[in-house]
Amino acid sequence: MTTLPTAASVAEAAAAVAPHVRRTPVLRAEIDGRPLVLKLEHLQRGGSFKLRGAVNALTAGPRPTHVVTASGGNHGIAVATAAASLRLPATVYVPVTAPEAKTRRIEAAGARLVRHGATYGEAAVAALAEAQAPGARYVSAYDDPAVVAGQGTVTAEAVADAPEIDAVVVAAGGGGLSAGAALASGGRTVVVVEPEGCCCVHRALEAGRPVDAPVDSVAASALGATRVGEVPFALLSSADVVSVLVTDAELLAAQDRLWEEFRLAVEPAAAVPLAAWLAGRVPGERACLVLCGANT
Numbered sequence: 623m624t625t626l627p628t629a630a631s632v633a634e635a636a637a638a639v640a641p642h643v644r645r646t647p648v649l650r651a652e653i654d655g656r657p658l659v660l661k662l663e664h665l666q667r668g669g670s671f672k673l674r675g676a677v678n679a680l681t682a683g684p685r686p687t688h689v690v691t692a693s694g695g696n697h698g699i700a701v702a703t704a705a706a707s708l709r710l711p712a713t714v715y716v717p718v719t720a721p722e723a724k725t726r727r728i729e730a731a732g733a734r735l736v737r738h739g740a741t742y743g744e745a746a747v748a749a750l751a752e753a754q755a756p757g758a759r760y761v762s763a764y765d766d767p768a769v770v771a772g773q774g775t776v777t778a779e780a781v782a783d784a785p786e787i788d789a790v791v792v793a794a795g796g797g798g799l800s801a802g803a804a805l806a807s808g809g810r811t812v813v814v815v816e817p818e819g820c821c822c823v824h825r826a827l828e829a830g831r832p833v834d835a836p837v838d839s840v841a842a843s844a845l846g847a848t849r850v851g852e853v854p855f856a857l858l859s860s861a862d863v864v865s866v867l868v869t870d871a872e873l874l875a876a877q878d879r880l881w882e883e884f885r886l887a888v889e890p891a892a893a894v895p896l897a898a899w900l901a902g903r904v905p906g907e908r909a910c911l912v913l914c915g916a917n918t
Contacts, residue, residue: 626856627767632774632806635678639772642677642707643667646776648783648910653883658899659787659910661780664888669727670844670915671776671799672700672763678772679761680704687757691715692746694843695724696915697763702733715749717741721843724917741837742846764798765851774802780910781808789813789906791895793914794823796847797854803912804861811905813864815898817841817873823858824865826850840870844891844915864905868897876900880913889918 644667649660663671676697680689689712691701698714705712712733716725717740729735738748753760762769776799777790791813794800800814800823816824820839826832832855837846850858868876870890877893879900880886895911898904 624853625767626853627771627774627805629805631767631771632778632802635674635768635771636775636778638681639674639677639775642704643673645779648780649884650784651884653879653900657908659780659784659908661776661910661912662886663776664886664892664913664916668699668703668731669917670696670700671773671912672697673703674775675766675769675772675798676700676704676761677707679766679768680708680710680759682768686710686759688713688755689759689761690749690753691761691763692742692749693763694742694846695720696844696917698728698733699724699731699917701761702728702731706732713749713752715745717745724843727917743848762851764796764847765853767853770798770801770853770857771805772802773799774806776912777803777806780912781806781810784910787908787910789904789909791815791899791904791909791911793845793891793894793912795845795891797823797850797858799912799914800863801854801857804857804863809862811862811864813866813895813898813904813909814858815866815868815894816845817894818867818869820845821867822847822850824867826855827859827863827865830859841873841890841894844889845894866898866903868894868901872897872901886913887916887918888913889915891915
């Protein structure tokens with residue numbers, strides 16, 4: 623049985639990842655006269671929060687001889703970047719639909735790129751087969767205790783740098799970032815936001831168990847998990863979590879607003895928290911919105 627990470631696991635992860643990741647800043651701001659805090663995680667090395675979980679996974683346990691993963695894009699960039707930082711060879715499987723803006727960054731980070739299958743699931747099956755080789759380490763995009771703990775360091779930093787926040791708002795794909803936020807929020811409400819057409823966390827929380835969900839959103843390359851991970855679900859289902867949905871039109875408008883108001887260029891997935899906040903679906907008086915990536 624998998625041992626779930628804890629708040630202490632996040633603290634340990636913070637020490638492990640510190641030499642390899644940026645401590646990204648927070649921006650206190652106002653929109654339409656309402657205060658909010660933006661965690662500028664899109665400024666992370668590799669362009670997304672996922673570097674944190676990848677580094678923590680690769681520094682936990684015995685040193686592997688080879689790193690393997692499957693990704694729709696951002697996780698692959700993160701694993702490639704983490705492996706290069708740790709001087710490990712890496713192979714990243716992506717579906718043939720993975721955007722060029724992300725696949726070229728995977729190769730630029732030094733990983734071997736393999737395009738396989740029409741979906742992330744098909745790419746993952748092939749990656750898991752390669753990872754059976756002796757000494758190989760498969761790094762899950764979200765269903766791994768070490769990955770979840772690493773992602774929790776985003777929220778741990780935000781809470782430390784802006785202790786006045788009363789809610790942490792994150793986009794969700796497979797649930798790694800939101801589960802990490804639940805561990806590190808210090809009792810604050812965690813708001814998990816997904817596009818209506820791409821919402822496996824929302825459907826799992828409704829059903830009381832992980833279930834398959836369709837993937838149909840402009841943000842699908844980052845949030846396109848068909849099923850929440852078992853580890854994230856175990857944490858989210860027992861935490862103080864609010865699940866919120868937004869439309870593609872709302873998230874694209876929020877992406878434009880971030881550029882117009884602050885000259886922040888983020889990918890569609892990173893605008894999902896602001897879309898929920900602008901629509902009045904986020905509780906609290908001073909929320910922290912995590913801008914999770916900029917690979918667009």
